Amino acid sequence: xxxxxxxxxxxxxxxxxxxxxxxxxxxxxxxxxxxxxxxxxxxxxxxxxxxxxxxxxxxxxxxxxxxxxxxxxxxxxxxxxxxxxxxxxxxxxxxxxxxxxxxxxxxxxxxxxxxxxxxxxxxxxxxxxxxxxxxxxxxxxxxxxxxxxxxxxxxxxxxxxxxxxxxxxxxxxxxxxxxxxxxxxxxxxxxxxxxxxxxxxxxxxxxxxxxxxxxxxxxxxxxxxxxxxxxxxxxxxxxxxxxxxxxxxxxxxxxxxxxxxxxxxxxxxxxxxxxxxxxxxxxxxxxxxxxxxxxxxxxxxxxxxxxxxxxxxxxxxxxxxxxxxxxxxxxxxxxxxxxxxxxxxxxxxxxxxxxxxxxxxxxxxxxxxxxxxxxxxxxxxxxxxxxxxxxxxxxxxxxxxxxxxxxxxxxxxxxxxxxxxxxxxxxxxxxxxxxxxxxxxxxxxxxxxxxxxxxxxxxxxxxxxxxxxxxxxxxxxxxxxxxxxxxxxxxxxxxxxxxxxxxxxxxxxxxxxxxxxxxxxxxxxxxxxxxxxxxxxxxxxxxxxxxxx
Amino acid sequence: xxxxxxxxxxxxxxxxxxxxxxxxxxxxxxxxxxxxxxxxxxxxxxxxxxxxxxxxxxxxxxxxxxxxxxxxxxxxxxxxxxxxxxxxxxxxxxxxxxxxxx
Numbered sequence: 001x002x003x004x005x006x007x008x009x010x011x012x013x014x015x016x017x018x019x020x021x022x023x024x025x026x027x028x029x030x031x032x033x034x035x036x037x038x039x040x041x042x043x044x045x046x047x048x049x050x051x052x053x054x055x056x057x058x059x060x061x062x063x064x065x066x067x068x069x070x071x072x073x074x075x076x077x078x079x080x081x082x083x084x085x086x087x088x089x090x091x092x093x094x095x096x097x098x099x100x101x102x103x104x105x106x107x108x109x110x111x112x113x114x115x116x117x118x119x120x121x122x123x124x125x126x127x128x129x130x131x132x133x134x135x136x137x138x139x140x141x142x143x144x145x146x147x148x149x150x151x152x153x154x155x156x157x158x159x160x161x162x163x164x165x166x167x168x169x170x171x172x173x174x175x176x177x178x179x180x181x182x183x184x185x186x187x188x189x190x191x192x193x194x195x196x197x198x199x200x201x202x203x204x205x206x207x208x209x210x211x212x213x214x215x216x217x218x219x220x221x222x223x224x225x226x227x228x229x230x231x232x233x234x235x236x237x238x239x240x241x242x243x244x245x246x247x248x249x250x251x252x253x254x255x256x257x258x259x260x261x262x263x264x265x266x267x268x269x270x271x272x273x274x275x276x277x278x279x280x281x282x283x284x285x286x287x288x289x290x291x292x293x294x295x296x297x298x299x300x301x302x303x304x305x306x307x308x309x310x311x312x313x314x315x316x317x318x319x320x321x322x323x324x325x326x327x328x329x330x331x332x333x334x335x336x337x338x339x340x341x342x343x344x345x346x347x348x349x350x351x352x353x354x355x356x357x358x359x360x361x362x363x364x365x366x367x368x369x370x371x372x373x374x375x376x377x378x379x380x381x382x383x384x385x386x387x388x389x390x391x392x393x394x395x396x397x398x399x400x401x402x403x404x405x406x407x408x409x410x411x412x413x414x415x416x417x418x419x420x421x422x423x424x425x426x427x428x429x430x431x432x433x434x435x436x437x438x439x440x441x442x443x444x445x446x447x448x449x450x451x452x453x454x455x456x457x458x459x460x461x462x463x464x465x466x467x468x469x470x471x472x473x474x475x476x477x478x479x480x481x482x483x484x485x486x487x488x489x490x491x492x493x494x495x496x497x498x499x500x501x502x503x504x505x506x507x508x509x510x511x512x513x514x515x516x517x518x519x520x521x522x523x524x525x526x527x528x529x530x531x532x533x534x535x536x537x538x539x540x541x542x543x544x545x546x547x548x549x
Numbered sequence: 550x551x552x553x554x555x556x557x558x559x560x561x562x563x564x565x566x567x568x569x570x571x572x573x574x575x576x577x578x579x580x581x582x583x584x585x586x587x588x589x590x591x592x593x594x595x596x597x598x599x600x601x602x603x604x605x606x607x608x609x610x611x612x613x614x615x616x617x618x619x620x621x622x623x624x625x626x627x628x629x630x631x632x633x634x635x636x637x638x639x640x641x642x643x644x645x646x647x648x649x650x651x
Contacts, residue, residue, distance in 0.1 A: 129612045136619045143626050153637035157646040160630045164582060167623060168573055171589040174616060175566055178596040182559070185604035187612060234649040 003066050006059045009050040009080060010120050016042025017113030024106025032106050036095035036466055039109040043088040043116065050080045050120075055491075058498070068188055069127035071501070076124035078343050078495030079257040083123075086249030086350045087116040089358065089470045094242035096464035097361040101240060103149050111148075112246065115141035119254040123261075126501060128177040128187045131258065135173065135222075138254065139166045142247065146239040158238025165231040169221035176214030180266075183207040189265055190501050196269035208269055212279050215262055216286075222255035224309075225286045225316045226293040233301075236309035237371070244305065245357035248312050249350035252319075256346055257499070260323050260338045265501045268336070283324040284427070290317030291431055295438040304371045307441050308356055311397055314438055315349050318412060318431055325416040325424060330497060338499035339419070341411040344492035348396065348404035348481050355393030355474030359386050362467045363459055373448045376459055380450035383461045387449055389471040396478045398442035399435055404481025409435065411489070558599030565592030579634060579641040583627045590620045 004011070019042070020035050027035065053059060054077035061067040070076075094108055118137025125131040143166060147159025181187055183203040184195040196203055217228065224232040236244045267279045294314030301307045319342060326336035360371055363379075363386070380387030396405035417428050481488060565588055572585025594613045601609025631641050638645040 129615055133615065133619065136623070140622060140626050143630065147630055147633055150633065150636075154648055156630065156633040156637050157648055160579065160634055160643075160646055163627055163630055164573065164586075167586045167627070168570070168589070170623075171566070171569070171586065171593060174590065174593040175596065178562075178593050178600065181597060181609055181612075182555075182600035182603070185600070185606055187608050237649050 003061050003063050006053055006061060006072055007066070007070070008053070009046040010117060010124075012042055012046040012049060013084075013113050013117040013120065016046075017110045017117065020106050020110040020113060024110065027106065030099065030104060032104060033095040033099065033466065035106045035109045036091040039091040039113055040088045042113065043084045043091070046116075046120075047081055047084040047088075050077050050084070054080070055494075069130040070121075070124040071126045071190075072124055073498040074491075074494040075257065075261065075496075075498040076120070078491055079123045079253055079346070080120045082253040082343075082347050082350050083116055083119045083250040085347075086246055086253070086354055087112055089249070089354045089473060090242045090246035092466040092470035093245060093354075093358045093361045093464075094240070095466035096462050097242055097467065098240065100462050101149055102151055103240065108145060108148055108240075108243070111141040111145045115145070115246070116250070119250060122254055123257045126189045128180065128189065128192075131189075131262075132170070132174060132177065135258070136170060138251065139170070142166075142243070142251065145243045146235060146247075148243065149240050152238070154238035155240065156238075158235045161231050162235045162239075165221060165228075169218045169228075172214045172221075173218035176211045176218060179207045179211035179214065183211065189262070193265045193268065193501055196266070200270035203269075208266075209272070209277055212263070212266060212272070213282070215266075216259075216279060216282050219255060219259040219262065220286055223252055223259060223316045223319070224313050225320060226290040226313060229290070229293070229313045229316075232313055233306045233309040236312070237303060237305045241305070241357055241361035245354045245361065248308070248353040248357060252312065252316065253346040253350055256319055256323070256342065260342065260499050261501065263323070264326060264336065264338055264499065268500075280324055283320050287317050287320035287324055288427070288430065290314065290320060291434040292317075295434045298438060298441045301441070302373050304360060304373060304376060304445060305357075307373075307445065308353065308397075311438065311442070312353065314434065315353075315397075317434070318409065319345060319349075321416055321427060321431055322412045325419040327415065327419050329500065329502075332502055335500060335502055338496040339412070339415050340489070340493045340496050341408065341415045342492075343495040344481075344485070344489055345408040345412050347488065347492070348408035348478070351474050351477045351481065352393050352396035352403070352405050355389060355471060355478060356397060358467065358471050358474060359390040359393065362386060362462050362464055362471070373444065374452075374455060376445070377448050377452040378454040379448075379459050382458055385468075386461055386471070389475050390449055391446060392475045392478050394442045394445050396482070398439050402479070402482040404478045404485070407482050407485045555599050555603040559596060562592045562596035562599065565589070565595065568592075577643050579627075579631045579643055582643065583624060583631070586627070587620060587624065590616060 016039060020038055023035060023038060024032065054072045055074060059072035091109055091112055098108055115138050118134050118141065122131060122134030122138055125134050143159055143163040146162050147156050149155035180192055184192045186192050186195055220228040263279050272278050290313055294310050294317055298307055298310030298314065301310060322339045322342040322345060325339050327339055329335040329337040392403060396403035399405045399409040413428050413431060416424050569585045569589030569592060572588065573582050576582050576585060594616055597609045597613050634646055635641050
């Protein structure tokens with residue numbers, strides 16, 4: 001019973017989805033907007049439960065089949081709150097946007113709930129199979145949501161592109177997991193990390209390194225890092241705008257949480273020491289090209305949703321830099337853990353990007369969705385409230401004070417520098433320069449919204465009480481995160497300290513659940529015959545692009 | 550009875566995975582792409598099974614069942630998307646799904 005209580009945030013979100021499906025049948029045509037409030041209520045309950053249950057010490061689950069597959073700690077708590085917040089805001093934005101676009105159905109909210117459930121499962125999972133299940137629950141619901149506007153060929157195209165690239169990413173992730181399983185004979189991440197640390201000669205380094213490459217590539221797809229980003233602009237543009245907001249805010253947070261936990265937990269393995277290849281190099285490479293390409297390509301875009309998509313790619317670059325620059329753990333000596341500032345950055349980014357997409361979701365009329373820059377011309381004069389919300393969101397994304405985005409970026413760059421003042425300086429300088437480059441397209445949005453006169457039809461806004469509430473929350477949070485971030489930074493520190501799974505957690509957990517100590521003694525790693533080369537297929541951007549265009 | 554070494558299974562699994570990857574990247578028909586995706590996942594399944602046998606561990610075999618179930622769910626979504634594409638474009642050719650560029 002206490003286990004059921006411990007995992008109740010997951011159960012509540014899943015139950016919310018089922019409740020929404022049932023209520024959807026009872027509600028009449030054109031009266032589905034209240035379902036968004038049901039969803040928000042469910043997410044709020046789940047968020048409170050997660051705060052009460054998970055924010056302290058790691059929860060000890062009694063039943064071995066639960067204790068082996070998930071760990072309920074501050075890491076899961078913080079990222080769950082981010083995902084639940086982004087999900088609730090997306091549900092509010094959808095309330096009036098969806099009927100306006102001719103999508104009158106409750107399935108969006110049900111799918112949203114399931115997607116959130118999957119994301120939370122993904123972030124609390126310590127077992128590779130559970131992790132995969134969470135990822136797939138999150139993603140499958142999202143593919144359908146992206147293609148949710150059935151009258152639009154763009155939406156179908158977005159769904160297909162997201163599905164295919166997501167499917168390939170899942171297959172890469174699974175192959176990586178298979179390699180890890182082969183190298184260690186274990187599926188639990190904690191056991192794998194411990195095995196790799198204690199039996200340096202037992203695991204085949206080739207398998208472990210191949211697994212690491214496959215896992216990083218798969219997660220790079222999910223976080224939209226260059227060169228695995230090519231789906232991002234198209235999917236962000238074609239998907240219904242509230243769904244895009246959810247993708248940008250929640251899925252990025254979930255994907256980064258998992259990326260950090262997987263890579264940083266495994267990177268300590270001796271298989272990576274003394275070799276030319278290290279997972280850190282991989283992360284740094286992805287970070288640098290994402291920052292450069294995301295910001296430079298953002299400049300030439302003329303569609304606001306695509307600009308925000310490239311902004312999302314650029315932010316993935318900064319975040320990867322943060323994941324790369326690990327810092328010493330406070331609880332355990334000799335352990336490198338996730339940089340303190342990364343969870344806070346994800347929260348600030350989620351708030352800002354949901355705010356920006358939220359304003360776009362409240363524009364447009366009778367099903368047409370043209371989000372070119374010229375279309376938002378005159379927004380500031382015509383709809384000052386929406387204009388201010390857009391201003392706050394975009395400036396926060398750009399990282400200007402006194403907004404949350406500034407505080408996030410400042411802390412991130414400062415701590416990356418603190419990790420290695422001399423060695424990291426070039427990368428921090430590059431990140432700052434690229435932020436300045438990115439300022440160009442953020443200010444372009446502001447310029448069009450406030451200082452340009454509309455050419456043809458002036459922009460029209462949907463009147464939406466729910467949407468206004470959502471935008472008010474994003475604006476308030478963006479300001480609050482910038483002005484009084486202390487509490488959030490503390491929470492971020494707690495979360496990041498729990499991200500890397502270490503042996504001590506495993507030991508306390510094993511003590512609580514004696515059943516799982518019955519591991520088979522024959523746990524020797526697999527040794528391939530000398531001379532047998534495993535061809536590891538990495539994904540090359542040129543090939544990948546061929547699929548999409 | 551001769552025992553087949555695990556590396557042989559692994560080579561077959563990685564080959565299947567590679568064939569699937571190439572298929573996903575080069576084929577233009579959405580249904581063929583879906584099949585290629587399945588080949589990738591089956592390559593993975595074979596690898597997990599071979600490792601499970603090598604380690605004498607039943608967890609891997611259970612994992613394969615879960616992967617198969619998830620793959621079936623994925624294909625269901627994929628086929629629904631194929632129908633959505635067909636409704637708009639009159640074919641399931643991926644070259645038709647290129648409205649958005651840049």
